[in-house]
Amino acid sequence: MNLPEVLLCQSWWQLLLGRQLLFQELPNELQAFLQKTDYQSWWPELVVVKGIEQVATGQWFCQRCFTEVPATQKLATGALYCTACLGLGRISQRDQLVSLPIDQAFAKNNPLTWSGQLTQQQAQVAKAILAQFQNDSVSDQLLWAVTGAGKTEMIFPIIAAALQRGQRVAVVAPRLDVCNELYPRLQQAFAKTSLILLHGQQHQTYYLAQLVVATTHQLLRFKQAFDLLIIDEVDSFPFAGNQMLANAVRQALKPNGQRLFLSATPPSDLQRLSQRGQLPLHYLPQRFHGRNLPVPEILITTIFKKTIFAPKVQRLFRYLFDQQRRWLVFVPQAAQLPRYQDAWQAAFPRVPVATVHANDPQRLAKVAAFRAGQGKVLFTTTILERGVTFNHIDVVILAADHRQFSTSNLVQIAGRADRAFSGSRGHVYFCCQYYTWAIQQACRQINHLNQVPTTKS
Numbered sequence: 001m002n003l004p005e006v007l008l009c010q011s012w013w014q015l016l017l018g019r020q021l022l023f024q025e026l027p028n029e030l031q032a033f034l035q036k037t038d039y040q041s042w043w044p045e046l047v048v049v050k051g052i053e054q055v056a057t058g059q060w061f062c063q064r065c066f067t068e069v070p071a072t073q074k075l076a077t078g079a080l081y082c083t084a085c086l087g088l089g090r091i092s093q094r095d096q097l098v099s100l101p102i103d104q105a106f107a108k109n110n111p112l113t114w115s116g117q118l119t120q121q122q123a124q125v126a127k128a129i130l131a132q133f134q135n136d137s138v139s140d141q142l143l144w145a146v147t148g149a150g151k152t153e154m155i156f157p158i159i160a161a162a163l164q165r166g167q168r169v170a171v172v173a174p175r176l177d178v179c180n181e182l183y184p185r186l187q188q189a190f191a192k193t194s195l196i197l198l199h200g201q202q203h204q205t206y207y208l209a210q211l212v213v214a215t216t217h218q219l220l221r222f223k224q225a226f227d228l229l230i231i232d233e234v235d236s237f238p239f240a241g242n243q244m245l246a247n248a249v250r251q252a253l254k255p256n257g258q259r260l261f262l263s264a265t266p267p268s269d270l271q272r273l274s275q276r277g278q279l280p281l282h283y284l285p286q287r288f289h290g291r292n293l294p295v296p297e298i299l300i301t302t303i304f305k306k307t308i309f310a311p312k313v314q315r316l317f318r319y320l321f322d323q324q325r326r327w328l329v330f331v332p333q334a335a336q337l338p339r340y341q342d343a344w345q346a347a348f349p350r351v352p353v354a355t356v357h358a359n360d361p362q363r364l365a366k367v368a369a370f371r372a373g374q375g376k377v378l379f380t381t382t383i384l385e386r387g388v389t390f391n392h393i394d395v396v397i398l399a400a401d402h403r404q405f406s407t408s409n410l411v412q413i414a415g416r417a418d419r420a421f422s423g424s425r426g427h428v429y430f431c432c433q434y435y436t437w438a439i440q441q442a443c444r445q446i447n448h449l450n451q452v453p454t455t456k457s
Contacts, residue, residue: 014208018102018168018225020064020251022051022095034098051095052080063097064088065220066247084244085220087200099223105166106210112160114153114189122154125282129158132280133228133258140259142274145284146293146449147264147386147415152182154284155230156189158260163193163210167227170212170252172219174239176201177367178232181388183213201364216245222252229253232262233386235408240267264386264415265408265445285449287419292450294418296410296428296443303398303431309343313398313431317347320394321376327394329379330413332404334358340379340398355379386412389419394427400439401432410442 015026023031033039039046052069054060060069062082069080081092091097118126125143132138145151155171162169171186173179176199183197190211197204198214216231216239229249231239239245253259261270273279287293301312309317320327331340334357344353354375356366363383370378371390382404395417400410410430418426430439 015206016046016098016100017104017208018100018223019221020097020099020223021221022089022091023048023098024095025089026098045101047099049097049099050093051091051097052082052093060093062091064091065244066251067244085217087217088220101223102168102225104168104208106163106168108164108166109192110160111163111190111193112156113191114156116153118153118157119150121284121286122150125284126154126157128282129260130161133158133161138258138280140261141280141282142261142263142266142270143282143284144263144266146287147412148287148293148419149264149284150287151232151262151264152185155260155262159186159190159211159228159230162228163190165227168210168212168225169228169230170214170219170222170226171230171232172212172214172216172249173232174216174236174245175233175383175386176215177363177383177388178236178386179213179215180364180367182232186211186213216248219245219248219252222248224254225252227254227257228260229257230260230262234261234263234270235265235267236386265411291418291425293446294414294426294428295446295450296414296430296439298435298439298443299429299431300433300435301431302433304339304343307339307343308346314347316396316429316431317377320396325394326373326376326390326392327396328384328390328416329377330385330395330397331379331381332399332402334381337379337381344377344379351376353377353379356383357381358383382409382413384416385409386415388416390416391419392426393417394429396429396431398431399433400430401434401436405438407438407441407445410438411445414442414446 049063051064052060052062060071060080061067062069062085065082065085067082067084069082073080073083075081075092079092079094081090085091129141129143132141143151159169171182173182179197179199187195193211194209195211196207196209198212198218229252231249234240270279274281299312299316302310303313304310331337337355337357341353341355354366356363356378358381360366369375395413397405397413414428417428432439
């Protein structure tokens, strides 16, 4: 790349490497420089496109997220704009997107600083994944591992192998809670590698890091940036079934890049690809500590009796108190959290309780406090159903028969219990009025996983 000296002496031009940004997102100095310079003569790699363009069929498409923009979706100025990726900043047909291919070579060294050791089953699966990636004809793989199997530790040698080749790696997940869980663990495991965390509530200044942890939405700001993309919780909202985010993943990957999908409950489309032999599957049905997944105990009961908890629910909570347990309580709707909190305070006035949901401004602090051992009980929605680890807790689902809880949700929530290597076993309780098909299938799936004896790859 033949860059003018004025750019080479600035660090901010690296904002563009492997990225796709709105012109107004660029540093003011770079905006001014591009506006007054014939950049294409000395910087031909730089790509500038309209934010929304019309294709041959007459339809309009956003060039950042590749979502169709209706011809009626206009600003007051008359310009079309995209609502699908509005969270990353408004983009209209009068805006420009600027991108620059990455040709940066990272240092090749031994990056792994993790001192732990994989179990025999974990090591077997990780070795099989690495062997497949060494085959140039394999671009995608799926790791199907039960909750608590240690997926994060299993990807350490896979990430290390890529970093040793001087490649760039991103580990992404649909939810920021999962990213916040992954970041410190990867930071410790790859202490000698540049690492950055990107999501909507993280305000760290962007720089060209070799290892990136981000929400899947953040990939809309990247273009052909990564040699290896690891997508965790691929069955989770909002990634599952979201074509915009699927496009973002493809766009962020280099032409010869590789992807590894991770899930404890993989979506049916990935399972079908595996069954057809089009997606190599690696399967680990056992938790890292060797114990079975906790099988839910079903309590047939109403949840409320007027404004207080029903007797069976109160007896369950008192039992957990007597056992000196800490527990998570999952409820189907955030709007009902005040009602649950009021019922708790009526039953246990001397015991404070916290609640957390997706739009809670103190969400991160509350989750961190509970992880640190503060508080006996935390009422939550499905935002904590996956990707987060709390040691030595039980799990209670109130109104487990609610339509909000699918089979996948129930299995993932049950997987929050009994994740610690030592200590007494965790338990799971489904409180419901009706034994629904989703509950039946969740229990059947957990029992089936507990009966699968070995790994397969």
